[in-house]
Amino acid sequence: MSLYHEAAGILQAVRREQASVKSLVFSKKGWKSDPKTLFALSTEAAKWSDVLSEALEKSGILGVEKQLTPELALVLTHDLFLSKKGIALPASHGLYTSVSKHKVRLSAELTKARLRRGCASLDQLRAKIDDPSSNISADGESNGTAVAKYPRWVRINTIKTSLQSQLDTTFADYSRSSTVRGTLSGGNEKRLHIDKHIPNLLAISPNIDLTTTKAYKSGQIILQDKASCFPAYLLNPGSSEGDVIDACAAPGNKTTHLAAILAEKDNQNAKVIACEKNDLRSQTLAKMTKLAGGEKSITVKAKQDFMRLDPSAKEFRNVTALLLDPSCSGSGIVGRDGGGLTVHLPTSTSTDKGKSSSATSSRGKKRKRQTDKPSPQQPTNPVTTIPTSALEEQEEQPLEEPESTSNSTTTTLQTRLTNLSTFQLRLLQHAMLFPSARKISYSTCSVHFQENENVVLRALRSPVARERGWRVLRREEQVDGMRRWGRRGWRGECERFLREEEGGGGGNVGALAEEVAEGCIRCEKEDGRRGEGTRDEEGTMGFFVAGFVREGGGDDDRGSIAGREGNGGGMEEDDDEEWEGFDD
Numbered sequence: 001m002s003l004y005h006e007a008a009g010i011l012q013a014v015r016r017e018q019a020s021v022k023s024l025v026f027s028k029k030g031w032k033s034d035p036k037t038l039f040a041l042s043t044e045a046a047k048w049s050d051v052l053s054e055a056l057e058k059s060g061i062l063g064v065e066k067q068l069t070p071e072l073a074l075v076l077t078h079d080l081f082l083s084k085k086g087i088a089l090p091a092s093h094g095l096y097t098s099v100s101k102h103k104v105r106l107s108a109e110l111t112k113a114r115l116r117r118g119c120a121s122l123d124q125l126r127a128k129i130d131d132p133s134s135n136i137s138a139d140g141e142s143n144g145t146a147v148a149k150y151p152r153w154v155r156i157n158t159i160k161t162s163l164q165s166q167l168d169t170t171f172a173d174y175s176r177s178s179t180v181r182g183t184l185s186g187g188n189e190k191r192l193h194i195d196k197h198i199p200n201l202l203a204i205s206p207n208i209d210l211t212t213t214k215a216y217k218s219g220q221i222i223l224q225d226k227a228s229c230f231p232a233y234l235l236n237p238g239s240s241e242g243d244v245i246d247a248c249a250a251p252g253n254k255t256t257h258l259a260a261i262l263a264e265k266d267n268q269n270a271k272v273i274a275c276e277k278n279d280l281r282s283q284t285l286a287k288m289t290k291l292a293g294g295e296k297s298i299t300v301k302a303k304q305d306f307m308r309l310d311p312s313a314k315e316f317r318n319v320t321a322l323l324l325d326p327s328c329s330g331s332g333i334v335g336r337d338g339g340g341l342t343v344h345l346p347t348s349t350s351t352d353k354g355k356s357s358s359a360t361s362s363r364g365k366k367r368k369r370q371t372d373k374p375s376p377q378q379p380t381n382p383v384t385t386i387p388t389s390a391l392e393e394q395e396e397q398p399l400e401e402p403e404s405t406s407n408s409t410t411t412t413l414q415t416r417l418t419n420l421s422t423f424q425l426r427l428l429q430h431a432m433l434f435p436s437a438r439k440i441s442y443s444t445c446s447v448h449f450q451e452n453e454n455v456v457l458r459a460l461r462s463p464v465a466r467e468r469g470w471r472v473l474r475r476e477e478q479v480d481g482m483r484r485w486g487r488r489g490w491r492g493e494c495e496r497f498l499r500e501e502e503g504g505g506g507g508n509v510g511a512l513a514e515e516v517a518e519g520c521i522r523c524e525k526e527d528g529r530r531g532e533g534t535r536d537e538e539g540t541m542g543f544f545v546a547g548f549v550r551e552g553g554g555d556d557d558r559g560s561i562a563g564r565e566g567n568g569g570g571m572e573e574d575d576d577e578e579w580e581g582f583d584d
């Protein structure tokens with residue numbers, strides 16, 4: 001039994017930490033199962049996860065078998081169909097029966113998944129999956145010229161090193177590519193691309209494991225998705241500006257990025273104040289701060305609820321900017337390991353619609369508990385030698401996709417998004433209260449309007465924004481790379497929101513929607529597996545970021561959207577309303 005729980009824990013860690021399966025398994029002692037067996041099962045299950053999760057989703061068993069997490073379902077289904085010995089459990093074991101009783105259904109779905117990939121036999125599919133340069137997604141070509149979807153993004157930590165120094169050492173034997181796409185098609189060839197939007201960021205070939213390099217282990221390079229670098233870069237703390245609060249900081253990717261930007265600008269007076277509410281994640285944040293060499297410039301406020309900071313306290317008098325990257329649905333996340341494997345997880349789409357939604361919500365809560373308080377079999381960070389800098393930023397599991405679920409699950413999704421956006425808005429309004437603050441960046445790794453532009457618009461219309469003169473940071477005011485980034489906010493949705501607020505729409509609704517949507521920055525994750533997304537040439541996860549600025553202080557509302565709109569449409573938030581999400 002421990003083999004399956006431990007392998008499920010490895011897959012979970014791969015998604016959260018971007019560490020390779022190899023390093024996760026072999027740098028830790030004390031596994032209950034044989035490490036070689038654990039490594040083989042975790043690796044194979046990850047390789048097959050695209051196909052298996054498709055079969056699991058279509059069969060709907062996750063909606064019925066409530067004891068199965070998506071990761072457990074993957075490893076068990078792997079052994080049921082793909083291991084010579086089958087599932088290594090007695091046939092009477094609960095986990096065994098939870099998948100074996102659906103064998104016929106699963107087998108039929110597996111066959112369909114194979115045929116959708118153009119493979120006449122399981123051996124053909126196996127050969128295709130074993131070829132690392134082959135694209136195994138349902139939308140993938142089968143002629144061997146297909147490419148992987150995402151590069152490996154590497155941020156050069158300029159607190160400890162420089163781009164040139166890394167190009168001369170860690171990446172000395174890499175060939176250069178002028179495009180992101182060029183890094184994807186070379187199989188195991190070492191290729192790199194210097195990013196055109198974010199300074200000190202590289203895209204490298206996805207099949208290369210950097211987690212064993214000296215640069216990675218010493219915190220000189222940090223595995224961080226390109227999109228995740230947008231908030232600190234957009235906030236752009238200047239050489240003579242004051243302190244920056246990172247309100248929701250763990251594991252610390254953006255915190256250390258902020259510290260690196262301040263160091264690059266030789267701003268030695270400013271510090272980054274990093275708050276993290278969760279105990280375990282605060283420890284991770286402290287480790288990452290140390291590893292990245294940010295101890296001098298970063299003050300970690302462990303177990304600190306940002307909402308409980310008093311904006312008028314003396315210690316925040318010098319805070320001129322805030323970075324707010326709160327908990328979100330995580331719907332933009334792509335799970336990859338440091339060695340180039342992508343772990344796809346099935347959602348609980350079910351043919352048994354009645355059971356689907358209750359299974360979904362109870363599983364969601366269960367997963368969260370596992371995340372915060374891991375069982376002995378599921379270590380949160382089992383790899384002492386792997387830098388915490390690689391930790392996945394998002395602590396939540398992605399929500400179900402609304403398009404693929406039953407009505408009741410869609411309602412559950414809507415309720416959760418409403419709860420999340422209420423929580424996100426409250427944090428954003430709190431950020432707007434800091435008396436010396438002039439800049440805020442707000443970001444999520446969600447693709448949902450409700451957590452993104454909607455929160456921005458509601459924040460802009462709140463009394464605190466109106467009173468203090470906060471407005472959106474317009475595209476033309478943004479730092480160069482962000483100004484040039486093509487994907488902007490959803491204009492149509494912004495306009496619809498504003499018209500509904502106005503009860504039909506005032507004269508300048510269109511212009512306002514344009515200004516806000518253009519100010520917002522989006523990244524789309526490609527999701528060819530479901531055939532929904534468009535292929536993103538930039539190879540990022542799904543992400544959203546917007547900036548807020550104010551020129552005046554106190555009650556000055558010059559320049560604010562609210563100020564130019566007149567009095568209509570202010571939204572008062574209920575301060576007593578608690579977010580009943582995942583952080584219990």
Ligand code: SAM
Pocket residue numbers: 228247248249250251252253254255275276277278281304305306307325326327328392393394395583
């Ligand atoms: N910015 C981080 C990074 O780039 O590495 C990722 C942040 S993650 C999306 C959100 C974090 O906010 C979680 O670690 C969560 O525990 C924390 N959090 C949630 N509510 C909070 C609050 N009220 N105060 C402080 N931290 C909070």
